[in-house]
Amino acid sequence: MLTAPTFPNIQDAYVALLQLATKEPEHQIDARGNAAREVIGVSFRLPDPRQRLPYLEERKANPVFQFAEALWYLAGRRDLEMIGYYAPSMGASSADGIHLGGSAYGYALFTPYDGRLSAFDQVVELLQNEPDSKRGYLQVFSADELLDRHNPDVACLAGLHLLPREGRLHMVCNMRANDLDCGLLSDVFSFTMIQEYAAIRLGLRLGSYTHTIGSAHVNNRNAERVRRVLAEATDRTSAVFTSPAMPEDTTASTIGRLMDHEEALRRNERQYSALHIQNRLGLHPYWQQVVMLFELYRQLQHDGGDVVDPALLYALDPGLRWLMIRKWPACAAAAAGGAL
Template sequence: MFYASENHIDKLLRLTYARLLSENPQNNRVSSKKGTSTEVFGALLQLTDPRARLSRAMGRSILFSAVGELAWYLAGDNTIEFISHYLGKKYAQFSDDGGLTANGAYGKRIFLPRGASQWSRIISLLRARPGSRNAVIQIFSNDDAARQSNDIPCTCTLHFVVRNNALHLHTHMRSNDAWIGLPHDIFSFTMFQEMAAAELGYGVGTYQHSVASLHLYDDNEFGPSRTLANEYVEEGSFEEIAMPALPSGDPWTSAKEFLSAEREYRNGNFSFEAASSLPNYWMDLVTVSKLHSMMKAKVRSDQYEEMISQLHPCYRVLVLDRIDRWAGSEDTAFGILRDF
């Protein structure tokens, strides 16, 4: 059993990777269809400040892919085309229908059908009975266990509780890839937690991430996971900056505006302007999605500097870091961004 509790994602990840990289006798060596990994069977990770969900490390700069995955979930989408825009073409290998849809897509299971979803149920329940222990969203189902699929959900349940006037979330995973999956999962699930807290009118409590099989793959065709994790641990401490607080009140009007803007940019309509009334919190996420799509499309524009300068500091340094790495890559099309 492995337990770690920290107030920032970087501290939590460093402890986790250090354990998986160690020669601890309780670590398991496991072979699976994705390769050989080092596993801790039974882990509980606690993030005491769920807003401190973005790593500040160069090697863990997942801002664009995390925001993109969040949009995919909130939209209730299950198409490979959408998520591949952020996570790359390799995601198609997890499709059961030739790269069109993802069987295990969480958003469709959580947020659809609108008005009668699992999300709507837990919000209604906690409004009526704040002390309830039944506000559980089930993602992994009996049907998943019975079918042959390339994409079986790793997440089993999201369990929301109200305690001491704060909304806490306990997530349980059957399996979690510590290098790629873990930081993305914590980002999205703590965003769900904060959105639910705002919708219900509570403060944000702690986030607990329980995993049966928490594992770190050896370097293989999917990527140098073990090498990168070791480099990350050796990189040392980073500036701890949390995301700003989500505006109070129902977040869905703003979230829908964000999703509309994200869709326009993903489809190449870079002239689209989100509503000026959109709170800064959501406008930043709109800008992050626009920056990603414009850079992915290799658009030359004089908008970059102004867009980046208006971002909250918690995003700005991560965007600049990604730009710096892209600009220094073999793809000289990103040389237009070197001056930033």
């Protein structure tokens, strides 16, 4: 029997799925005014889920948003204020302009309810007592979301299945639908971060990540960008960077501290130099990188948007620096001026 196709990193999986949906679509659909090409029931596997960032010139992935969304999930949040700062377009999915609904996956996973443990903590407790259990499923999508036909924010994520096997934590993600060009990359980034956090909580090594999709589609409005991405993937050898491991002492308290720094920077209440982040915040170097990204984004949003601190770019891991330089002209200018 065949398992899901395996790729060394999310970039290769992303390109392969774009090629499949654009060149061999099974259906042409037009759900809620979004014309798209679609394939049904696809999946892939990443043996190393830490390889969760793509390095493509045409795609210009945004590592600031990727980490912000992952932490928003891990903190169990559903507020638009925080995540909307990094992705203003998400405001269109909020029914009340204050909260997000189905797409606030972390709220479903990490928020305690009715005086009980959160769904995530319940599953962690289960797996600590039943190492080979098949019951470690974290449900997100609920049929109740469909009761309101005008609900602007129905969860695309059906659930996450945690499977500890032989000292490693594997995870299977079930998506009811995935926009392959826009949503896939951020989803895989965040879900593999949740997987790695769960592995730490369980004292296990990180296992494989399998991503399954009911409706895998590419919206027609994004066809030109997809064409450019596929042309780049065909004509050029892309950059490859290795992603580090999440610190083994990461806890919910760590996430809370990071969110405190994020909020202060988002509200422009603090300004950090690279040396301050490295020497004064008491964070592991892995998490220092995330605060550096948030500080660079603060400079882009609050300091005019045309100048950033080259020292911060220099202090970033090479892969994050590569992405920032290609995402924002101010970062490219700072890199050129600082001869990075």
